[in-house]
Amino acid sequence: MSDLSFIRQKYLDYMVSLGHAAVPSAALVPENDPTTLFTSAGMQSMIPYFFGQAHPEGQRVTDSQKCFRADDIEEVGDNRHTTFFEMLGNWSFGDYFKKEQITFVFNFLTRELKLDPHKLYVSCFAGNPELGIDRDDEAATTWQKLFTEVGIDAKIVTDPTQGLQDGRIFFYGEKKNWWSRSGVPANMPEGEPGGPDSEVFYDFGEQKTALADHFHAVDGPCHINCDCGRFLEIGNSVFMQYQKTSQGFVPLAQANIDFGGGLERILAAYQEQPDVFRTAAFWPLIEKIQSFSQYKYDDVEKQKYFRIIADHMKAAVMLMADGVVPASKEQGYVLRRLLRRALRQAAYLDIKQETLVELVPIVVAMYQDAYPALVAQEATISQVLAAEQQKFSKSLHKGLQEFGKMVADKQELTAAIAFKLYESFGFPFEISLEEAQVRGMQIQAGIKEQYQQLKTAHADASRTVSKNTFKSGLADHGDTVVKYHTTTHLLHAALRQVLGESVEQKGSNITADRLRFDFSFNRALTAAEKQQVEELINTWIKADLLVDKQTLPKEEALKSGAIALFVERYPSIVNVYSIGANPNGTKSGVDFISREFCSGPHVAHTGVIGEIVLDKEKAVADGVRRIYALQKSV
Numbered sequence: 283m284s285d286l287s288f289i290r291q292k293y294l295d296y297m298v299s300l301g302h303a304a305v306p307s308a309a310l311v312p313e314n315d316p317t318t319l320f321t322s323a324g325m326q327s328m329i330p331y332f333f334g335q336a337h338p339e340g341q342r343v344t345d346s347q348k349c350f351r352a353d354d355i356e357e358v359g360d361n362r363h364t365t366f367f368e369m370l371g372n373w374s375f376g377d378y379f380k381k382e383q384i385t386f387v388f389n390f391l392t393r394e395l396k397l398d399p400h401k402l403y404v405s406c407f408a409g410n411p412e413l414g415i416d417r418d419d420e421a422a423t424t425w426q427k428l429f430t431e432v433g434i435d436a437k438i439v440t441d442p443t444q445g446l447q448d449g450r451i452f453f454y455g456e457k458k459n460w461w462s463r464s465g466v467p468a469n470m471p472e473g474e475p476g477g478p479d480s481e482v483f484y485d486f487g488e489q490k491t492a493l494a495d496h497f498h499a500v501d502g503p504c505h506i507n508c509d510c511g512r513f514l515e516i517g518n519s520v521f522m523q524y525q526k527t528s529q530g531f532v533p534l535a536q537a538n539i540d541f542g543g544g545l546e547r548i549l550a551a552y553q554e555q556p557d558v559f560r561t562a563a564f565w566p567l568i569e570k571i572q573s574f575s576q577y578k579y580d581d582v583e584k585q586k587y588f589r590i591i592a593d594h595m596k597a598a599v600m601l602m603a604d605g606v607v608p609a610s611k612e613q614g615y616v617l618r619r620l621l622r623r624a625l626r627q628a629a630y631l632d633i634k635q636e637t638l639v640e641l642v643p644i645v646v647a648m649y650q651d652a653y654p655a656l657v658a659q660e661a662t663i664s665q666v667l668a669a670e671q672q673k674f675s676k677s678l679h680k681g682l683q684e685f686g687k688m689v690a691d692k693q694e695l696t697a698a699i700a701f702k703l704y705e706s707f708g709f710p711f712e713i714s715l716e717e718a719q720v721r722g723m724q725i726q727a728g729i730k731e732q733y734q735q736l737k738t739a740h741a742d743a744s745r746t747v748s749k750n751t752f753k754s755g756l757a758d759h760g761d762t763v764v765k766y767h768t769t770t771h772l773l774h775a776a777l778r779q780v781l782g783e784s785v786e787q788k789g790s791n792i793t794a795d796r797l798r799f800d801f802s803f804n805r806a807l808t809a810a811e812k813q814q815v816e817e818l819i820n821t822w823i824k825a826d827l828l829v830d831k832q833t834l835p836k837e838e839a840l841k842s843g844a845i846a847l848f849v850e851r852y853p854s855i856v857n858v859y860s861i862g863a864n865p866n867g868t869k870s871g872v873d874f875i876s877r878e879f880c881s882g883p884h885v886a887h888t889g890v891i892g893e894i895v896l897d898k899e900k901a902v903a904d905g906v907r908r909i910y911a912l913q914k915s916v
């Protein structure tokens with residue numbers, strides 16, 4: 283077993299021994315959550331439970347959640363940034379709180395993984411009178427006591443900007459020690475939950491770090507949160523206990539724990555290896571890339587390219603495994619960008635683009651124990667990747683020629699040129715930038731912003747983020763979104779009645795304006811079929827059917843006829859939503875028109891939804907159709 287698998291399993295086992303139920307990772311593309319493109323933190327799927335909704339597995343839950351951070355694509359290249367990672371998580375939904383949590387973290391790191399406690403440093407929230415939230419002395423003294431028990435005199439430091447000062451426990455403000463999905467308190471929309479947090483750092487020591495590619499930041503003494511690379515944050519306990527309201531912060535009805543531990547970072551600490559690319563989470567990929575190239579990873583000039591390829595290819599495989607296909611917008615666009623960026627780096631290592639597909643089995647081998655579905659997906663992923671590579675290779679070739687022509691007599695790359703190249707030849711902006719750098723050209727000041735403006739002005743299909751994405755977190759879980767969510771189930775059921783039961787949901791996305799639904803079917807719907815589907819849905823809405831939620835063991839839920847999108851992804855106890863008896867009675871002996879595994883939320887009865895119209899329907903991939911539905915305007 284690799285150290286990567288070992289740590290994941292060790293953590294889950296430890297949390298289970300403390301009474302937590304282990305649940306599977308949610309998908310990288312959040313289901314029925316219109317607010318983000320990707321799952322970027324373990325807690326995203328847990329939000330309803332912070333507010334008191336009962337988790338089907340109880341008040342203590344643990345998992346290792348796959349996460350993807352598109353914002354970090356450009357950061358990849360140093361020794362620690364990655365776009366895909368796993369977050370070890372443990373949750374208390376109104377059960378244990380701060381003292382227990384800090385003890386769990388300390389014991390896991392020092393007893394289970396046997397990390398040297400002398401190398402652990404921690405941060406706690408300094409408090410803010412304007413928010414009415416006090417300094418977190420309870421967290422600080424809990425840590426202090428634990429360190430004392432292992433013979434370490436842990437000094438508490440209140441002003442970390444002055445450096446380490448022989449301290450071990452440091453107070454920071456909300457920029458560092460506050461967590462919510464939207465960041466610091468000022469950025470949180472009303473309704474959003476959040477709270478102070480306490481982070482653990484691992485000390486790799488100054489010397490080792492200097493040998494890697496970090497230098498101490500020049501603008502002040504080193505402290506645990508500075509960027510010099512000596513300290514690496516490996517875990518974060520969030521005390522999820524407040525909600526932002528128009529009156530300021532109020533306590534949630536229950537105090538919750540949200541712990542997130544970076545699996546790859548804990549692994550780095552465990553292997554005493556400040557470069558995550560040299561750990562078990564990446565090394566098999568780096569070795570494979572080395573085998574294609576005349577260059578070695580040790581070659582400092584080339585390291586960045588190895589890292590980008592390894593990171594992007596791994597992330598691409600994991601995204602594809604969760605149903606993302608290369609496309610010109612949203613998740614598909616991000617995937618395309620990752621793949622093209624990885625493929626582009628191949629040239630810098632003198633590697634043929636075609637060979638990168640050989641990294642797919644390496645990723646599968648690294649992750650198949652935790653995500654067994656990867657094995658069956660390997661062939662398809664490789665095919666999609668190879669097709670995308672060929673497409674890219676053509677557009678790159680054409681684009682490079684055009685680039686050459688367009689900049690032949692110019693000294694400077696402008697946003698206008700980059701945009702023209704993108705629009706006419708699909709030549710990615712990042713590659714224009716890289717190409718200009720390679721040719722020693724100047725780059726127009728503010729090119730990124732101007733390029734973005736051009737793109738927005740054209741309002742073209744390449745927009746990566748749908749209009750409502752990222753706007754408001756929970757606020758979007760408004761009535762309309764909930765209505766569309768229930769409509770999604772009706773649409774799924776109607777499609778299966780009209781087109782046959784081979785139709786399966788492949789994805790969905792909801793905004794306040796419409797719902798989008800992907801399903802397996804290998805041709806366009808006829809006008810008559812589309813009309814039939816629409817009429818069925820509206821009949822069910824008019825019939826004001828009851829929407830009923832049950833919590834059942836997974837096996838029983840499957841037996842009851844409930845449809846599960848990804849069976850292996852559900853915990854052993856699940857929520858099932860059923861929508862009342864079918865007035866058309868097309869299926870004898872079946873008393874529901876829709877029954878699905880789902881975490882909700884849904885309307886209580888369908889009458890509140892109002893009339894629905896189906897909008898455009900098209901192909902999105904081989905054998906996958908996409909259809910839009912919206913509320914009829916009155």
Ligand code: SER
Pocket residue numbers: 323324325371461518519520540541542543
């Ligand atoms: N939500 C916190 C984080 O993402 C801890 O899980 O860091």
